[in-house]
Amino acid sequence: MGHMPVRRSTALPRASRSITIVMTIDGLPVTVTRKPIKNMYLRVARGTGEVTVSAPLRMRDGQIAEFVRSRQNWIAQQIARAQTRTLDGGCDSHCGDGASGVGGGQGEGTEEPHFLGWTDERKQQAAHMINAALPGLLAKWGPVIGRTPTHISLRIMSSRWGSCTPKTGRIRLNLQLGLMDPKFLESVLVHEMTHLWNTRGHGPEFQQRMDMYQPNWRQLKRELNRQPIL
Structure with a gap:
């Protein structure tokens, strides 16, 4: 995906207040739908590998192209997975269209938000969401699991969603969980609290x-592992 000109095709008919075009970005066809939303989302359909972007109405073509280029490695991985599934004979019940991404989409595949870096405002927002949710989650799961952490810290992690030290009872959570569907924070917390049993x-x-404790934990884990760690 070297830097080549961005080309647009004619708009496709869509519902009112949304505009859909097909852009060719460095040789990659990308279906772009502009609609009245605040954030931009990139999605790769798990069944076909089709790349789509949902963007705010006023978002410029150049900004969309920059976003797609910045995620080219991730896009290539998702397309390769889709092609592998096709070669293996298609999808089973767990690889159909149905993943959700950061921002709460009811997706048609693996989805990634327009998120190019942490800002102080974003860190504060994520920490606030987690800290607001933790008391209720600990009250809910402490009696169920039979273990509670002595301390929970939030940090930006590059390769994991959480970790714990059973000897000290300390749990560390990825700050990104505060920007995601709340079910992922709950799932990771239950996971780490279970490790407190050593x-x-x-x-x-x-x-x-x-x-x-959580009979659907495997499904939640599959969904979480489809999300990129930012």
């Missing part, structure tokens, strides 16, 4: 506990 890795004992 279970070894994610073996049978850990899985048995998770099955008991």
Whole structure:
């Protein structure tokens, strides 16, 4: 995806207050729908590998192209996965169109938000959302799991959603969870609180506990693992 001119095709008919065009960005066809939203979202359909962008009405072509180019490695990974599924004979019940992304979309595939870096405002927003949710979550899950953390810290993580130290009872959560669907924060917290039992890795004992506490944890984990860590 080298830097080549951006081309537009004619707009496709859509519902009122939305405009859809097809842009060719460095040889990649991208279906772009402008609508009355505040954020920009990039989506790759898991079944076909089709790339789509939802953007605010006033967003310029150049800004959209820059966003797509900035995520070219991620896009290539998602397209490769879609092609692999096709070669393997199609999707099973878990790889159909139905993932949700940051911002609460009811997606048609893996979705990534327009998010090019942390700002002080975004950090404060994420921390506020997590800190507001934690008391209720701890009150809900502490009695169920039988363990509560001695301390929870928030930090920007590049490769994981959370971690814990069973000996000290300390849990660390990825700050990005405060910008995502609340179900992911809850799922990660339950996961880390379960580790406070000092279970070894994610073996049978850990899985048995998770099955008991949160029967849909595997589905939540699959959804979470489709989200990019920013």
